[in-house]
C-alpha cells in the first residue's frame with residue numbers, strides 16, 4: 001500500500017489553537033501494527049503507518065497508555081510512568097515516533113491515568129509494606145471501609161466496593177476503578193509533585209498534549225460525591241499554569257464523563273484556565289438515540305444547552321472509543337431503549353454501556369455511518385476517530401470486557417489481516433472473522449481499491465471539513481424546524497484575519513434521522529434571501545425565503561452541509 005501525502009514543510013505549524021482545527025485519531029499501539037512478529041502491535045509498527053494516517057487527514061494522534069504495565073486494564077494500570085512497555089518498544093522509539101509525526105505536522109497526545117496506579121507500581125509496594133516510609137502516604141488508606149459512602153462504584157460489573165483490604169498493610173485502600181488500581185492520595189503534596197514531574201518528563205520529549213484520564217476523581221471528600229471536588233479543580237489549575245509557562249502550545253484534555261455544566265467546569269475560566277479540551281460525553285449517546293428513535297429532540301435539547309466555555313477552550317466529540325459506549329449520561333428510560341436497539345444480546349453490555357464498535361452498532365448501514373460521521377464532523381469541537389472505524393471494522397463480543405472492540409487493525413486480506421506475521425494463535429487478540437466483518441472483506445487495502453468505499457468517503461469528509469475553518473472555530477446556532485426527525489444548525493465564523501485561508505463563513509447543516517424521505521421547513525432567520533451551495537460538490541440549492549424560512553427535501557437518513565452565500569449572489 002502506498003499513500004501520496006500532500007507536500008508539507010517538515011515540522012509543526014505554529015498555531016496556539018491547533019487543537020481546535022485538528023482531526024484526532026485514537027490508536028491503541030497494541031492493536032495497530034506488529035513490526036517484529038511477536039503478535040503484539042508496537043511503536044515501530046505505528047511509525048510505519050504514519051503515511052496512512054497523514055493520507056487520511058489526521059492531525060493528531062491520541063495514544064492510550066503505553067507505559068510499563070501488567071495490562072490488567074488495557075494499560076490504564078501503570079506500574080512505571082517513565083518506562084515504555086517492552087513489547088511496545090523503548091523510550092527512544094517513542095521519541096522517534098514524536099519526531100516522525102512532527103515531520104508530518106501531526107501532533108501526539110498521550111494518555112495519563114494520573115488518578116491511580118497498578119498495584120504492581122513500586123510506590124504501592126512500598127506504601128503497603130512500609131506505612132511510615134516515604135511512600136506510606138501515597139495512597140488513600142483507612143482502617144475501615146465505610147468512608148466516602150456517597151462515592152459511586154464505576155465498574156459495577158466487577159467491583160462491589162471502592163475499598164479493598166490489603167493483607168500486608170492490614171488496612172483498606174480506596175480505588176475508583178478495579179481493585180488492582182489503588183487511587184493515589186492527592187492530598188499528599190509529594191504525589192502532586194510526582195504528577196507534575198511525569199507531565200514534564202513526557203513534554204520534554206515533545207509530546208503535544210496529555211489526556212487526563214478519569215480527571216474528576218482526584219480528590220475525595222466526605223461531603224461530596226468525589227467528582228470534581230474543589231481541590232481537584234485547584235490542582236488542575238496549577239498543572240495548567242505549569243504547562244502554559246513551561247510548555248506553551250501543549251494541551252490538557254479532560255476525560256470527565258459528566259453533564260455539560262460539570263464538564264465545562266474542567267475548562268476553568270478565562271482568568272484561571274484548567275483544561276484546553278474536554279470530551280463531550282452527553283452528546284454522543286444522543287446521536288445513537290436519534291438514529292433509532294428517528295427523533296432529534298434530545299439532541300436539539302442537549303446542543304442548545306451546552307454551556308458557554310472560555311475562549312481557547314474546545315470540545316472533543318466522538319462516536320466511539322476504546323471504552324464501552326457509555327450510557328451514564330442518559331435517563332433510565334432512554335438507556336433501556338438503547339439497550340433494546342443496540343445491545344439486544346446481554347453479552348454486548350458492559351458496566352453502564354455497550355461494548356460494540358461503530359459499524360456493528362449501526363448494523364453496517366452505509367447511510368447511518370455517513371450520517372453519524374457528518375454529525376461528528378460538523379458539531380462544535382474537534383472530532384476524535386477510533387482506529388478501524390474509518391473502514392467500518394467489526395467487533396468480537398466473545399472476547400472479555402472492552403477487548404471486544406480492541407482487536408487488531410485490518411490492513412489486508414492476508415494472514416492476520418496484515419497486522420502481524422506471527423502464528424495466528426500468538427496474536428494478543430484474534431482478528432475479527434465474523435461473517436459480515438471478516439478481515440478478508442473489511443480491510444484497508446480493499447477499501448483503497450474501491451473509490452466509493454467508506455474509507456475514501458471518510459477521508460473526503462475530513463478534507464472538506466478541514467477546508468472550512470468554521471467547523472473548528474465557529475459558533476453554533478440550533479434552528480427550529482417543523483419536522484421531528486430533523487436536526488438543523490448554522491455554524492458561523494467571522495474569520496481571524498491572521499491565518500492564510502482562515503475565511504469567514506456561515507454553513508447550514510441539516511440532518512434527517514427519518515427512515516424515509518422527508519420534506520422540512522427550517523427557520524433560518526438572519527439569512528433571508530441568501531443563496532445556498534453544497535459544500536461537497538458546489539451544487540446550487542434553493543435560496544432562503546425572504547421571511548427566513550427554507551424548505552428542503554432529504555432522502556432517508558441523509559444530510560446537507562450548505563454554504564450560506566450573500567443575498568442574491570454567489571459568495
Ligand code: BGC
Nearest residue numbers: 073076113177213214255323
Ligand atoms: C479509561 C478506561 C480505564 C479507566 C481506568 C478510563 O476512564 O478510559 O479505559 O479503564 O479510566 O483507568
